[in-house]
Amino acid sequence: MTDVIKTIAILGGTGDLGTGLARRWAQAGYSIVIGSRTQEKAQQAADDLQALMDERGVADISVEALNNEAAAAAADLVVLTVPFSHQLSTLELVKTSLKDKILIDVTVPLVPPKVGRVQLPEGGSAGQIAQDFLGEDTRVVSAFQNVAAHHLQEGEALDCDVLVCGDKKVAREQVITLVEAAGMRGFHAGPIANSAAVEAMTSVLITINRQYKCHAGIRISGLAE
Amino acid sequence: MTDVIKTIAILGGTGDLGTGLARRWAQAGYSIVIGSRTQEKAQQAADDLQALMDERGVADISVEALNNEAAAAAADLVVLTVPFSHQLSTLELVKTSLKDKILIDVTVPLVPPKVGRVQLPEGGSAGQIAQDFLGEDTRVVSAFQNVAAHHLQEGEALDCDVLVCGDKKVAREQVITLVEAAGMRGFHAGPIANSAAVEAMTSVLITINRQYKCHAGIRISGLAE
Numbered sequence: 388m389t390d391v392i393k394t395i396a397i398l399g400g401t402g403d404l405g406t407g408l409a410r411r412w413a414q415a416g417y418s419i420v421i422g423s424r425t426q427e428k429a430q431q432a433a434d435d436l437q438a439l440m441d442e443r444g445v446a447d448i449s450v451e452a453l454n455n456e457a458a459a460a461a462a463d464l465v466v467l468t469v470p471f472s473h474q475l476s477t478l479e480l481v482k483t484s485l486k487d488k489i490l491i492d493v494t495v496p497l498v499p500p501k502v503g504r505v506q507l508p509e510g511g512s513a514g515q516i517a518q519d520f521l522g523e524d525t526r527v528v529s530a531f532q533n534v535a536a537h538h539l540q541e542g543e544a545l546d547c548d549v550l551v552c553g554d555k556k557v558a559r560e561q562v563i564t565l566v567e568a569a570g571m572r573g574f575h576a577g578p579i580a581n582s583a584a585v586e587a588m589t590s591v592l593i594t595i596n597r598q599y600k601c602h603a604g605i606r607i608s609g610l611a612e
Numbered sequence: 613m614t615d616v617i618k619t620i621a622i623l624g625g626t627g628d629l630g631t632g633l634a635r636r637w638a639q640a641g642y643s644i645v646i647g648s649r650t651q652e653k654a655q656q657a658a659d660d661l662q663a664l665m666d667e668r669g670v671a672d673i674s675v676e677a678l679n680n681e682a683a684a685a686a687a688d689l690v691v692l693t694v695p696f697s698h699q700l701s702t703l704e705l706v707k708t709s710l711k712d713k714i715l716i717d718v719t720v721p722l723v724p725p726k727v728g729r730v731q732l733p734e735g736g737s738a739g740q741i742a743q744d745f746l747g748e749d750t751r752v753v754s755a756f757q758n759v760a761a762h763h764l765q766e767g768e769a770l771d772c773d774v775l776v777c778g779d780k781k782v783a784r785e786q787v788i789t790l791v792e793a794a795g796m797r798g799f800h801a802g803p804i805a806n807s808a809a810v811e812a813m814t815s816v817l818i819t820i821n822r823q824y825k826c827h828a829g830i831r832i833s834g835l836a837e
Contacts, residue, residue: 585816
């Protein structure tokens with residue numbers, strides 16, 4: 388299936404990463420549904436987004452606020468940006484609504500307090516855990532785990548790339564379109580098993596951020612031959 | 613201990629990565645000992661290196677050929693560039709010679725035939741396996757796993773960065789000096805456990821190489837704030 392993606396739900400859409408992606412996609416013309424544990428919490432993020440777009444002079448954006456379940460049901464594609472500790476409980480709530488849809492999983496399996504130390508979960512990676520839990524009816528694609536939310540909040544093109552993992556190439560392709568709509572380059576990075584590399588890299592980037600006092604990302608080099 | 617590193621042994625030094633590093637370090641003034649399973653095999657690589665340096669007009673390089681055991685004994689610092697399947701057997705041979713030295717482990721735990729798929733080993737990573745096997749008397753630092761050997765063979769500065777993992781900061785620092793001597797930027801990337809991220813990234817880069825027909829590497833971005 389190649390779906391036409393018009394409406395994107397962002398579950399856990401009130402955090403830094405979720406609101407950053409919402410801004411960029413709203414500005415690119417997608418209809419955004421911000422999901423949160425309660426409709427009220429989502430509404431606050433939606434109001435903030437509307438106010439920011441007004442300020443930037445972006446007319447006619449479409450943004451709605453719902454609880455996570457209703458948000459997932461209302462969208463063509465769903466993005467999960469909750470902490471690892473809430474990943475499975477959130478997916479349980481929305482599993483039936485994800486049937487035949489793409490789920491973009493942004494979950495990083497950090498283990499506090501040592502978030503700068505790679506500690507991958509039993510299932511291999513958060514992306515793999517999501518795919519195993521949701522089964523074949525949902526195409527899980529992991530992406531955006533290495534993007535500093537700090538930079539996402541800014542308006543301009545971003546100096547970092549997005550590695551896109553998923554078992555279905557067509558689904559990865561659709562996610563790469565969304566990566567580009569958000570102002571970054573997206574790369575086919577292999578099956579969802581490869582999400583382990585990208586998720587683990589987040590701990591390395593956290594280590595680098597502390598050491599070098601920055602908001603680091605990664606770039607793929609060596610492309611032009 | 614802060615050792616002065618003058619002599620570097622490269623075990624498995626007849627492969628593309630090992631010979632690439634040897635060239636760059638020889639040119640930077642380090643004494644190189646190329647190690648291989650037999651002294652004869654090592655000699656061929658040493659002769660090739662000498663011929664290349666003559667061709668480039670680089671006088672006075674110091675390069676020697678020995679079997680792996682003798683090479684490890686002769687050096688201040690040892691670099692391991694053998695396939696994952698030979699990692700532990702090689703370390704067993706040289707363990708006593710590695711006492712009080714830094715081992716730079718370049719091993720990537722690829723599982724043929726699916727080398728583009730992340731399949732991390734039971735021990736977490738090759739770097740962690742080496743550190744666990746060698747114990748506290750040897751400081752294991754992993755590095756160079758994401759560098760395309762193809763580019764290393766070229767003469768110029770490289771468009772890729774090196775993530776340097778190890779439990780001792782002073783040891784990482786010494787390895788970063790060697791990374792820079794080889795023409796790249798090196799970054800403190802955390803404890804040896806974080807080698808999992810870097811090793812896994814190699815499979816992602818292999819996937820990208822196939823998909824985009826290139827010799828990809830990674831660059832850390834977002835440093836200048």
